[in-house]
Amino acid sequence: MQNELIKFMSKYVDITKELEVALIESSFIKQFLKGTILLKEGQISNECFFIFNGCIRSFYFEDGEEITTALYTEEQTVTPPTYGKNVPSKLYYECLEDIIVTVGTPDLENEMYAKHPQLETLSRIVGNRIIANYQEELFDFKHSTNEQRYLRLQETRPDLFQRVPLNIIASYLGMKPESLSRIRKRLHLKTKKI
Amino acid sequence: MQNELIKFMSKYVDITKELEVALIESSFIKQFLKGTILLKEGQISNECFFIFNGCIRSFYFEDGEEITTALYTEEQTVTPPTYGKNVPSKLYYECLEDIIVTVGTPDLENEMYAKHPQLETLSRIVGNRIIANYQEELFDFKHSTNEQRYLRLQETRPDLFQRVPLNIIASYLGMKPESLSRIRKRLHLKTKKI
DNA sequence: AATTACCCTTGACTTAAGTTAAGAAAACAC
DNA sequence: GTGTTTTCTTAACTTAAGTCAAGGGTAATT
Numbered sequence: 001m002q003n004e005l006i007k008f009m010s011k012y013v014d015i016t017k018e019l020e021v022a023l024i025e026s027s028f029i030k031q032f033l034k035g036t037i038l039l040k041e042g043q044i045s046n047e048c049f050f051i052f053n054g055c056i057r058s059f060y061f062e063d064g065e066e067i068t069t070a071l072y073t074e075e076q077t078v079t080p081p082t083y084g085k086n087v088p089s090k091l092y093y094e095c096l097e098d099i100i101v102t103v104g105t106p107d108l109e110n111e112m113y114a115k116h117p118q119l120e121t122l123s124r125i126v127g128n129r130i131i132a133n134y135q136e137e138l139f140d141f142k143h144s145t146n147e148q149r150y151l152r153l154q155e156t157r158p159d160l161f162q163r164v165p166l167n168i169i170a171s172y173l174g175m176k177p178e179s180l181s182r183i184r185k186r187l188h189l190k191t192k193k194i
Numbered sequence: 195m196q197n198e199l200i201k202f203m204s205k206y207v208d209i210t211k212e213l214e215v216a217l218i219e220s221s222f223i224k225q226f227l228k229g230t231i232l233l234k235e236g237q238i239s240n241e242c243f244f245i246f247n248g249c250i251r252s253f254y255f256e257d258g259e260e261i262t263t264a265l266y267t268e269e270q271t272v273t274p275p276t277y278g279k280n281v282p283s284k285l286y287y288e289c290l291e292d293i294i295v296t297v298g299t300p301d302l303e304n305e306m307y308a309k310h311p312q313l314e315t316l317s318r319i320v321g322n323r324i325i326a327n328y329q330e331e332l333f334d335f336k337h338s339t340n341e342q343r344y345l346r347l348q349e350t351r352p353d354l355f356q357r358v359p360l361n362i363i364a365s366y367l368g369m370k371p372e373s374l375s376r377i378r379k380r381l382h383l384k385t386k387k388i
Numbered sequence: 389a390a391t392t393a394c395c396c397t398t399g400a401c402t403t404a405a406g407t408t409a410a411g412a413a414a415a416c417a418c
Numbered sequence: 419g420t421g422t423t424t425t426c427t428t429a430a431c432t433t434a435a436g437t438c439a440a441g442g443g444t445a446a447t448t
Contacts, residue, residue, distance in 0.1 A: 081329050131325055134328035139263040142263075147404095339434085360395075373436075375397050
């Protein structure tokens with residue numbers, strides 16, 4: 001199981017055998033059942049996650065309505081915006097499926113950075129990669145229509161449509177379920193006509 | 195001038211006197227005139243910037259139209275998504291005003307990280323902060339209307355409206371200049387009625 | 389001073405999303 | 419199995435954004 005984490009990290013930097021052993025020894029693997037709330041609004045966030053298996057969504061309430069902000073699946077890291085900061089979370093984190101994750105905490109992280117400086121380099125590099133991804137996602141989203149957003153998600157994360165209800169996907173895409181339904185209908189008609 | 199950079203960094207971690215001196219000695223300060231293109235589409239990006247003064251925008255062409263993806267001003271870092279990667283940039287970076295910046299390169303960065311491990315910690319922490327900001331910006335943008343996006347920009351970066359043409363701001367907000375014009379008209383009418 | 393280029397606004401029309409309400413369809417519980 | 423809840427779709431209506439075209443304003447250029 002830990003190999004997945006090593007594999008993920010190896011994409012970005014060379015992992016020495018020593019570091020690999022340290023990572024495996026220090027990793028806390030946990031399982032949670034579908035429906036588990038990992039973090040509630042108002043709580044302090046002291047945990048981040050790397051998903052081996054399953055799906056997590058983050059959301060908040062606005063006018064009594066759940067707004068889905070993110071959907072995380074295998075090989076993704078889940079770091080609440082308030083992780084390690086002493087401020088209450090605005091977001092809920094909920095397991096949409098049974099999940100298997102490693103759990104990280106600020107203390108554990110700092111301890112590991114002190115022992116293994118390469119890990120800090122790794123963390124910085126992965127961070128830069130994530131920043132570049134967010135930049136691109138934001139730019140793309142800003143300059144596309146709901147239909148293009150739907151099509152892009154189908155291309156980049158087709159699995160989501162097999163495992164997450166459409167109303168949650170609609171919210172994640174920033175539209176109403178009715179709009180998503182209409183878009184899907186339009187596209188089906190087009191493909192049938194061809 | 196370098197004090198601004200130190201001030202910026204001090205927000206995130208304690209800067210030792212030794213590091214401060216090293217930063218000041220190693221910093222390349224450059225000036226560019228309004229209209230200068232810092233990076234062109236197709237070029238490799240080997241420079242990042244910290245803005246002391248002025249305004250930079252990034253954009254790309256789509257169907258012959260300029261799409262503005264970002265607007266950077268004082269105390270912001272400008273890191274092209276392809277910075278340090280050996281791939282051609284899709285984006286242009288243009289000075290909307292005369293600017294004063296420090297210029298960073300991957301080589302210089304790595305040299306500094308090797309000499310001053312605290313700087314790597316700093317970089318990691320600032321990176322995490324930037325990630326949290328992008329997350330929030332993306333979530334907010336997804337779940338708001340064009341009018342709310344306009345109002346939020348007015349609150350968070352009112353200076354932009356004094357220094358950047360409205361058609362560029364419209365593009366940055368992901369809408370057409372006509373829409374921005376109508377939104378401003380609607381809002382002016384509302385405030386006058388009250 | 390006249391010309392040009394650029395920026396901003398306006399109006400008419402088209403298209404799509406939000407809203408409200410209602411009803412299938414599917415999943416779940418008992 | 420039946421009943422219940424959740425999810426998904428549809429329709430009618432309202433509202434707002436995109437599109438196209440035109441015109442006014444302002445600053446820069448010659």
